[in-house]
Structure formats: C-alpha cells, structure tokens
Amino acid sequence: MKLKRIQKIEEYILDNKTVTLDQLANIFNVSKNTIRRDVSELVEKGTIKKVYGGVSVNSNPLIPFDKRQIKNSHPKSLIAEKAAELINDGDIIFVDSGTTTVNLAYFLKDKKNITIITNNLNFINKCIKYDNINIISTGGSLVRNTNSFVGIDTLNLLKKYNINKAFMASTGISLTNGVTNGSPQEAEIKKLVISKSSLVYVLIDYSKFGTSSLMTYCSIGDIDYLITDKVPPEEYIEFINKNNVNLIIAQDDNCIYAQG
Template identity: 50%
Template sequence: MKENRIQDLKNYIVANERASLEDLCNLFNVSKNTMRRDINELESTGIIKKVYGGIVLNDKKTTEPFESREEKNISAKQIIAKLASNFVQDGDIIYIDSGTTTMHMMPHLAEVRNLTIITNNLNVIMSSLPYPNLNILCTGGVLFRTTNSFVDMDAVNSLKKYNISKAFMASTGISIAKGITNSSSFEYDIKKHMVENCDTVIVLADNTKLGKVSLTTYCDLKDIHVFITNEKPGIEFVEFFDSNNIKLITPP
C-alpha cells in the first residue's frame, strides 16, 4: 500500500506541479506524519522539492541557472530596464518580478521618491541596498537558487495585502499563441496573481525571447498593457500589439 501510495503521489505532483501538505493528506486519507514520510522518500529521488507548507515539482532540469542567463544579452537587458524605469513615478507601489532583465531597473530608480518595491527576487533586494529611498518588501519563502527567487505556497496570500499599481514582469518566452511563458513552475502562482490583480502589467523581454515557448504560460499576451524590448519585433507582433491596445516600447 505504501509503494502504491508513493507512486500515486508521484503521478499527482507530476500532473499538478504543486500541492499543499493538507491537500495531500485529504487526498490520500493519511495523517500528516505519514504524508511527511512519503514526501521525504519521494524527495530523495529528486522528483520533488519541499517548500513551506507543501511540495513542488523539482524543475531545476528545465530551468537554466540564473548565473548563465544573467550573462546573456546584458547590454540589451540594461537598455530595456532603463526604458522600463520611465514608467515608475514618485509614490508608486510596484512589483518587480524575478528575472535577469528586471533587476537592472534598480540603478535607474535612485531618484524616485517614496517608492515601494515588492519582489521575490534576491538580486533585486541586493541591488536596492545602495538606494535608501527604496522601500523593499519581500514575499518571503524558500530561496530557489536556480532562479535566485523566493518561493512559498503562501506567497500569493502575502501579495493580496498590497495595492500594487504596476507589475514589471519577466519571461523566458513570448508567443502570440502560447502567451507569456516561464521555465520555472515554482513561480507560476505568483506571476499569474500579479497579472490578474495589478493595474498595469509591463513585460520586459529582449528580442531573443520572441517566438519562443517555455514550460508554463502565466498569462495570455493580450492581457498585458506594455511590452518593452530592445528592438522592433516582426510585423506579426507589431500588429498584435496594435490590435490589442498594448503599448510597444523600443529604443529610439
């Protein structure tokens, strides 16, 4: 019975990518201690990863390490981040997503007064240290080192407390058919919540990500308000942005 239960647990988490301890106990009709032992055994295989309050599918193999992503197209990312910073005003409450482009916004926010930044990204937090005018709030949780971001089953609940006016979102793939996609399923809930509950959604992505699709879609392309990239995209994207009232921002 134990072997069958662990196999069923494996199948469930592969299909659903995440689950809370309480939900798993109810689903398999076992005590928390029994489920914790099953989780420990399954974790030893490398299939899942424990986070606060539950488990997630271990997608390290599908997510390129932060350090190697950070080295790619740095100049383009810096240009995009500078353009994005023009959308930040005094007194704003904004969300800066986890990514290798969004973190470059920080030096350009040094003169913004009374700015509150909510983030789940370690690099954004560290980059803010030289700028005392920036009020930083972290979603908290367990540090997922592959993306340098904090993940937590309750992160979305913590975000519900805040009135966030603008969300600066990252992505590993931009597709008209599949939308805004990301390679890490760990951050899916946070990204999806921000898009659905923020006044203005601003996506930052260099041109190499256009036409690509990653593991999970956290929103449709038509659901964003501003798209910022380093060069003018192909006509298909330009026409899509125009027909869906999405502001396209590129360098002059």
C-alpha cells in the first residue's frame, strides 16, 4: 500500500506542479508525518524538490523511463498511431528515445521494408518480433534512466546515414525556448538527427506545452509536423501557422488537421 501511495503522490505532484503538504495529507487521507516521509523518498529519487510549505516538480529531473511511460499513456498511444500513418513502405526513419515514440513500434507491424535507425532500447526490444522492420541500432553508452544510447559512437554512426523522416520526443515545448530536452547528451543526438532528416515530426502530448527543460534542440519553426492530442493554446496556433508547421491533433474518434 505504501508503494502504491507514493506512486500516486508522485503522479499527483507531476500533474499539479506545486502542492502543499497539507493538500497531500488531505487528498491521500494520511497524517502529515506520513506525507513528509513519502515526500522524502521522492526527493531522493530526484523527481520533486521541497519548497516552502510543500513540494514542487524538479525543473530538470531525470525520471526513469518506466515512470514517464505511465504518465499520459493513452494520449501517447493515440499520437504514435497517428504518426505511424505518415510512415510509408520503404521509408528510412529515425525513432527518438522517449515514452511517446516507443509506442510507434506496435503500429509499424504491417508496414513493408521499413528501415529504422534508433537509440531507443525499448523500441528495439518491441520491434524484434517484426521481421518486416530492418533495425539499425546507434550503439553507444546505455543510459538506464532513459533506456537510450548516447555518446560519441552514437553521433559518429548517425553521421553516416541519410534519414527520410525523424520522429522526435521532447520533455517540453515553448514559444521562448522551442523544443527542449533534459539531457545534454541526448540533445546533441537530436540536433544531429534533425540536420540529417528530410522531414521532422515532433510527437508531444498536450501537457508539455508551455514547459521547458535544460537544453533546446530545435526551434518550433524547424518542425515539419507537430503531432499532439489536444489543440494547443492560441498563441501556439498563431506561431505554428506563421512558420508553416503542419499541426495534427490525434483523438479517439478522429484526427483534426489544424493547419497544413
């Protein structure tokens, strides 16, 4: 019960950004001392930080892959399904590390002669059973918190290939800082991939709008297709239209093409 409670507390803080200890005690119906102990465990993980009277989301957390995968799992699946429709037989694509892009694997099983270059270990594992997919792993050093390969070996391999379409993940997107990521090593890979790709697709759920992480790896204007699960705020729509970005909204019943 304690483990489940701590997981729920973590999800609640990630959703609400900043909360007080009193709020947490009331919501989870436990004593304030219990909340303090639970919060201390989350602080040690690095996902949240203590602030005066409460806790807040760490502005630059390296949250383990499995924890990030739980959050907004349904929208991420919708986004991946819609992105897969834009992949054609014979494409050479890059699949980025991330909890949204990993969902692409399931929707590629009926494609023909697809070559995928990726540093996403989870994606590789999911695609092993599909013999229609040719997988090129970037290699490099494995970062266990993100289940991705990084390093100079990864960069050197990517320099050899031309990419039709790059499907990119992000920890945040904002008008000020563009498309961002929390890992400097991954940001370098993302920058290189974008420079080598004919078309760039960013897959990002609505919760990421208006947030920024440590490193900017591209501007919104560098994106060819932005795929998300809800219509972004009006200021983003204006910027997207001005910069000729194709916006796709993936939903349960249909797909809205807002521009492009």
